[in-house]
Amino acid sequence: MTRNPTAILLAALALAFPLSLFAGQVWIDPFGPPVPNATAILMELRLPRALLALILGSGLGAAGAAMQGYLRNPLADPGLFGIAPAAALGAVLSFYTGYESQALTLPLFALVGAAGAMTLLALIAGRSGGIALFTLAGMMIASLAGALTSLAISLSPNPFALSEIVTWLMGALADRGWHEVRLAAPLTLLGLFALWRAAPALDALALGEAAARSLGVDPARLLGLMVVAIGLIVGSGVAVAGMIGFVGLMVPHFVRPFTDQRPSATLLPSALAGALLLLVADCLCRILPLQGGELRLGIALSLAGAPFFLRLLLKLRRELA
Amino acid sequence: MLEALGLTIAHRLHEVTVQLRSGRVTAIVGPNGAGKSTLLAALAGLIQPTSGAVTLTSHPLTQLPPQERARRIGYLPQSGEVAWNLAVRTLVGLGRLPHRTDAAENYAAVADAIATMQLEPLADRALSTLSGGERARALLARVLATRPQWILADEPLAALDLAHQQALIRRLRDLAQEGRGVVLVVHDLALAMNHADHVLVLDRGRLIAQGPPQDALSENVIAKVWNLNASWLGQPGHKALAL
Numbered sequence: 001m002t003r004n005p006t007a008i009l010l011a012a013l014a015l016a017f018p019l020s021l022f023a024g025q026v027w028i029d030p031f032g033p034p035v036p037n038a039t040a041i042l043m044e045l046r047l048p049r050a051l052l053a054l055i056l057g058s059g060l061g062a063a064g065a066a067m068q069g070y071l072r073n074p075l076a077d078p079g080l081f082g083i084a085p086a087a088a089l090g091a092v093l094s095f096y097t098g099y100e101s102q103a104l105t106l107p108l109f110a111l112v113g114a115a116g117a118m119t120l121l122a123l124i125a126g127r128s129g130g131i132a133l134f135t136l137a138g139m140m141i142a143s144l145a146g147a148l149t150s151l152a153i154s155l156s157p158n159p160f161a162l163s164e165i166v167t168w169l170m171g172a173l174a175d176r177g178w179h180e181v182r183l184a185a186p187l188t189l190l191g192l193f194a195l196w197r198a199a200p201a202l203d204a205l206a207l208g209e210a211a212a213r214s215l216g217v218d219p220a221r222l223l224g225l226m227v228v229a230i231g232l233i234v235g236s237g238v239a240v241a242g243m244i245g246f247v248g249l250m251v252p253h254f255v256r257p258f259t260d261q262r263p264s265a266t267l268l269p270s271a272l273a274g275a276l277l278l279l280v281a282d283c284l285c286r287i288l289p290l291q292g293g294e295l296r297l298g299i300a301l302s303l304a305g306a307p308f309f310l311r312l313l314l315k316l317r318r319e320l321a
Numbered sequence: 322m323l324e325a326l327g328l329t330i331a332h333r334l335h336e337v338t339v340q341l342r343s344g345r346v347t348a349i350v351g352p353n354g355a356g357k358s359t360l361l362a363a364l365a366g367l368i369q370p371t372s373g374a375v376t377l378t379s380h381p382l383t384q385l386p387p388q389e390r391a392r393r394i395g396y397l398p399q400s401g402e403v404a405w406n407l408a409v410r411t412l413v414g415l416g417r418l419p420h421r422t423d424a425a426e427n428y429a430a431v432a433d434a435i436a437t438m439q440l441e442p443l444a445d446r447a448l449s450t451l452s453g454g455e456r457a458r459a460l461l462a463r464v465l466a467t468r469p470q471w472i473l474a475d476e477p478l479a480a481l482d483l484a485h486q487q488a489l490i491r492r493l494r495d496l497a498q499e500g501r502g503v504v505l506v507v508h509d510l511a512l513a514m515n516h517a518d519h520v521l522v523l524d525r526g527r528l529i530a531q532g533p534p535q536d537a538l539s540e541n542v543i544a545k546v547w548n549l550n551a552s553w554l555g556q557p558g559h560k561a562l563a564l
Contacts (some may be wrong), residue, residue: 202417204415216388262411
C-alpha cells in the first residue's frame with residue numbers, strides 16, 4: 001500500500017483532464033476528421049466546465065477532509081455548517097425576485113447567503129469556540145435555510161420561476177463558462193489557503209480539545225479559519241453550480257487509508273481526489289444517453305453518495321458492535 | 322517552579338496555593354469531585370482562573386503565548402482519546418506541533434520519546450492494535466516528544482495493571498530525576514505514598530494537606546478526607562494501606 005497517493009492522483013488528473021475535453025454529445029477525436037466548431041466547443045464549453053470541475057472538486061474534497069478532522073468524525077461533511085443551504089437560499093431568492101437573468105446576481109445572492117450563515121455561526125458559537133455548539137448551530141441554520149427555501153418555492157410567482165428554481169437546486173456544471181471560473185477560482189483558492197493554515201491545529205485536535213489547547217492551539221482562531229474556509233469554498237461552489245453534495249463526505253474516505261491518517265495528510269490528496277471525482281462524474285453525466293437532456297451532476301453524486309454513506313454507517317456500526 | 326497563588330475557579334477550586342518544584346514527582350490526590358483534574362488543567366494553563374494566578378518561574382501563564390506555554394508544559398488529559406487510528410510514531414510526532422524546528426530535530430525528539438517509553442517494536446503499529454498499557458505509554462511518549470520542562474498527566478496509570486503501573490511510574494521517576502517536573506493525578510494512595518516526592522490532598526475544591534507523602538497522607542488526613550479508618554503497613558517505599 002503506497003503511503004503517498006498524491007503522485008498517483010496527479011497522474012490520473014493529468015490523464016483525465018485532456019480526455020474529458022474530448023467527451024460529450026459531440027465527440028472530438030484529435031486524430032480523426034475535423035469536427036465543425038471544435039475550437040469553440042473546446043474553448044468556450046468544455047475547458048471552462050472541466051476547470052470548474054477541478055476547482056469545485058478540489059475545494060469540496062479538501063473541505064470535507066478538514067471538516068472530518070475538525071469534528072473528529074468520519075461522517076462529517078462540509079454541509080454540516082449549514083452554509084450550502086444558506087447559499088442555496090440566497091440563490092433561490094435571486095430567482096424569486098426575477099433578477100436571475102443578470103449573470104452576476106445569482107452568484108452574488110448565493111455568496112450573501114453563505115456570508116449570512118457564516119456570520120450567524122460566528123455570532124452563535126464564536127466566542128466559546130466549542131465544537132458541539134458550533135455543529136448544532138450549523139444544523140439549525142441548515143434547517144432554517146431549508147424551510148425558507150421551501151417557502152420561497154411555494155410562494156413562487158410563476159411556474160417558470162418554479163421550474164428554474166427546482167432545476168437549479170439540482171447542481172450541475174452544464175452551460176457554465178469562463179465567467180463562473182473567474183468567480184469560483186479565487187474564492188476557492190482563498191478557502192484552500194485557510195484550510196492549509198488550519199491543518200496543524202486539526203492534527204492536534206485528534207487528541208481532543210484539551211490536549212489540542214495544551215499543544216498551543218487557539219480554538220477561536222481555528223474556528224475562524226474553518227468558517228472562512230468552508231464559507232468561501234462551499235459558498236462559491238453553490239454560487240456557480242448549485243447544490244453538489246457527498247463529494248466532501250466520500251473523498252476523504254477514499255484517500256485516508258493511503259495516508260498516515262492525520263487530517264493534514266488527507267487535505268491535499270482529498271483535494272486532488274475531489275477534483276478527479278467531479279471531473280469524471282461530470283464527464284459521465286455528459287455522455288450518458290438520457291432522454292430529455294443530460295443527467296444533473298448533483299443528482300448523480302447523490303445517487304452514488306447515498307449508498308456510500310449507508311455502507312459507511314454499516315461499517316462503523318460493525319466496528320462499534 | 323510552577324506555582325498556584327490563591328487559585329480560585331468558580332465552584333471547583335477555592336484559594337489553592339501550591340509551589341511545585343521540578344526534579345520531583347508531585348501527586349495530586351483526593352476523592353471524586355475534589356478538583357484534582359481542574360487543578361491539573363489550571364496548572365497547564367488551560368483554565369482561566371476566576372481569581373488568583375498560575376505562574377511559571379514567576380511569569381503568569383496567561384501572559385505566555387500559547388505556543389511558548391505548550392513548549393514548556395506538556396499535558397496529558399484523562400480521556401486519552403485519539404480520533405484517528407494513527408500509527409504510534411505519527412501520534413508521538415504530534416508532540417512536535419508547538420515547535421518550529423527542522424525535520425531532523427523533530428525526528429530525533431520523536432525517536433527519543435519512543436525509546437524512553439520502550440515503544441520501538443511498536444513504533445509503526447496502529448493504535449487500535451495496542452493493549453491498554455502500550456497505548457498509555459504511547460500517549461505519554463507524545464507528551465515527552467515536546468521535550469517539555471513540565472509533564473502534567475491526569476490519571477496516566479488508571480487503566481493499567483500492577484506491573485504496567487510500576488513500569489510507568491519508574492519511567493516518570495526517571496524523568497523527574499533528569500530534572501523535569503512531573504505532576505500526576507492519581508487515585509491509588511499507596512502509589513502516591515510510595516512513589517511521589519510531594520503530595521497535594523484536595524477535598525471539595527480546597528487544599529487540605531501538602532508535603533512529603535508520609536505527612537500529607539497521614540492516617541489523620543485519610544480519616545478526615547476519605548472518612549476511612551485506615552493504617553499504613555510495611556516499610557517506606559513498600560507501604561500498603563490497610564482498611
